[in-house]
Amino acid sequence: MDSPLVLVIAAPLAVALLNLFLPIALRKAMTVIGIILGGVLVRGFFGAPPPSVALFGTTALSLDDLSFFSLAFIHIIGLIIFLFCLKGLDPGTERTFLVLYPLTLACANGTVLSSHGVGFLVFWGLSGLALYGFALLGQGESASATAKKTFILVGGSDVFLIMGLALAAMSSGWSLFDARIPLAGPAEALAFVFLLIAAFAKAGGFPLHTWVPDFSRDAPVESAAFLPASLDKLLGIYLLARMMGGYFEVGLFTRMIVVTLGALTVIVAVMMAMVQHNGRRLLGYHAVSQVGYMIMGVASGHALAFAGGLFHLLNNVLYKSNLFLALGSAEKRAGSHDLDELGGLAKAMPATFAMALVGALSISGLPPFNGFFSKWMIYQGLLEQAGGLAPAYAVWLLVCLIMAVFGSALTLASFMKFLHAVFLGRRPERFEGLREAPANQWLATGLLALLCVVFGLFAQAVPLRLFVFPAAREAGFEAFTYPGFYRPNLILTLFVIGFLAGLAVYLLTAKTRRDGAYIGGHVPSEAFRVTGTDFYKEITEMRPLATLYRQAENKAFDVYDLGSKATFGLSHLLQRAHAGQLQVYVLFILFGVLLFMILAG
């Protein structure tokens, strides 16, 4: 019981319990201490995994390279996001927030360390419960509906996980590591589907993603960066990686289905993101869209793509939490996360803007930032995969690939809109005198931005060598030596040369005039401000898309709404039979008795 693995879970748990009673400043201090203590322990695991922990005669906790990969980033991201939380949390919900935060960390640690199915289930469910806790902190009209929806989708998928693991345990026992279950019979196939449901609901894969944008809008912004953007991705993709790398023996057709779901996730979510008017919802849809790449990479079965998928997970965690936090900083100053109301904040908050710019360029997949590197690995892996397949499969895979590439372009487009609407454009008058975010906030986003750059430039030397490749090897993907043809240094050099050349041309031919806005002689008032939210309004009016968008707005594609409609329909039907008439009820009984008599012969 004194194993360091237990301590990694117990320390934040103890902090959470203590935080129930401490004053706020101490709560923060305890949380920092807890995370750092955990970080030190995890650092000690590097290269020297501690012994497994046995409980009730079975291995309960153990650490391999794949869990180490997740564990390390849970701590890194947990610390950075908490740096942001040190100042500026909503005072109304701060107390509960500071209990939930370490609790969530403890559950996440427990999830990735559990090698026994039941322990995994408990921690997985607990982390879903923590998510509900954060959702309940949300304010605004729709917050309670969002909390309900979030937990029905995420918490509801847990029972499927129970069933999936129970089915899988029939053929291989409860160990999650290296079970190698062939998808032969219906039981195993069903287990695979149920586990996939759980992983998709947690990570936000299509079609179980619909809680992510809502949660992002209504919950505290720090928790949006912490859970749907970071930890839930780490956990969901962790489960998917386990499934695809060792827990099941997955055939090509199944892999293709999952890859297709990934491609759909990319495209569906990014299309929705383009037309959002709410900054947080926009980021939420992108959080979904990025999962698509990870799913494609991890599910493809190609070693390079698998590593790319894992790497993309890390990158997404970095830039997506960066973007959420940067928007959070802006929102805390400007008092709104509505893109129609924001604008021109770059001048007031230059540091925040710079960090958000790095995040936006990274997520859009621009070299030399990290997002490009991982997408490149995924694309190259998928292309190589397609090369070795039968023509029909190859075409199928290529279609998915094209969807993903197209999604990447739309991501860029969408972030142009985001940057413009929040930071650029003309500043509304009420934002005069706005100050930069507190230092802890831009330090947090800055650290994330820095990591985005480092992971882009030194991908090979730092993240891939230390975390990603060992994790991929653990999952049985060893057969690669190079991460693709891409060399970030070369690209950076070319970029620098191009930039310098442009600068030279500008300086040599500089003849520019600066002027105020001219609007046909009108005084440039608020009504003439271009907010940027309508950049892509055209696509919502295009022929086939118009209907789709309209229906999506009416939630015609939301599994949650479809499910609740079906449930309530059935419920009403049944209620008709229960109108309170005694005769009918006695008839029920008669029916039952007769049935028994017939059965009894």
Place this chain on the structure above:
Amino acid sequence: MITPYFVIIPLAAAFLIPLVSKRKTGPAVLLSLASTFALVVLSGYAFFGRSGETLVYRMSGWKLPVGINLVQDAFSSFMLVMVSLIALTSLVFSPRYIDRLGGDAKYYSLFMVLVAGMNGVVVTGDLFNLFVFMEIAILAALALVAYGGRAHEFEAAFKYAVMASVSASLILIGIAVAYSATSSLGLATISRGLERQSPILVLWVGGLFMAGFGLKTAAMPFHAWLPDAHSSAPAPISAMLSGVLIKALGVYVLIRFFYNVLGAPPLFLQIFLVLGAVSIILGVLLAIGQWDIKRLLAYHSISQIGYILLAMGLDTTLGMIGAVYHMLNHAVFKSLLFYNAGALETALGTRDLREMGNVSKLLPVTSGTSLIASLSISGVPPFNGFFSKLVIIIAAVQAGQPLFAFVAVVGSLLTLASFLKVQKFGLRGGRPVERLIGEVDGGMKTAMILLAALCLVTSLLIVPGIRETTIDPVVKVIMEKTGHAQIVLEK
């Protein structure tokens, strides 16, 4: 011998209460609290102290088959603990709530009769005594359902009375058939006697009992009385009815009869499975559409009983562990939910979820405990409901019944959805409630906090070391099947 005291204490209290308290309810409350507390201690001693034994108490000098006996084994003790615990919290919850209804000492008297009836059913070893105790409990329950004295409460009580008499007739016919075949009324001797009878006769007795006690259990399609009765009763009584009455009179007798007397015939296990599955799904579907919080809870009782029936039908040790464990857990969280509903009704004056709002600031104890109870019934870790559902689903998969496991999964998902609805509208809705019309007093709070703590504590029963001393002996008694009769006869 402690066994008879489980009936004597509550019955004596029931008759003493009208004597000691003429107008004021104070002495009645004290007396009933003292006697239920004594029952908790006694049953705790019986369960933990003498768990492995089967105690047989002869009411007269004669042995079976002539005399009448009381039998107390781990399973009965387990039920007694459950009944006493819930009764105690229910009484703690009651005083102010019942005062508000214009209550008098009769309430406590009836309450103790109800407890006496349930305890009697659980400890008796005689089929006809069981019938009598059952009728005693039902009569008390009928009066208590109508206790509020409003028209719809009388209507509910009337419906309940009709359904209860239907079930009583079915059971009585069943007893008559069994008696005519075996010339005996002791459960152990009937078990012996029926072994020599034709299978058709066993099927008929089983069918009649299945329908009769199925009505008491409120399994579909015998469920229709439950939503009216349980939602019209005062909240602490709803908690007793939903929490323990349907289990003591329904599930307990079904298990006792079909496992320990008939030896778990496969046909009836199949029926348990199907009834369970149907109850889970239809119950929860009916529940999710309700807006009256107590009706919603009542329909959930049907659904949760479905889980127990389903687990009973698996005929495996793990399945029975799930059934017994879920029975206890359901008693805890469903009673708590009814207390929450009672507290909300007291504070807001309504049972309609649509008229409620955000009370998490005004009623922290009620909303906190209600969240715990909702998460427990929905099967969210680390609360007790998660573990019993986990066991039931795993047991169903391992018993080769993945379809029934899937039913349990879907039921659990819908349960979660429906309790998040309760949370969203009833306690954490958008519109904050400005002002409360009634006060949630210390007694109510104590009862709720006690059960909320139990929601967490009973999770520990899943831990192997603890399970071996609590649930395992109970399951051992049940899985002995007809071997149990032998043990009773030898005593």
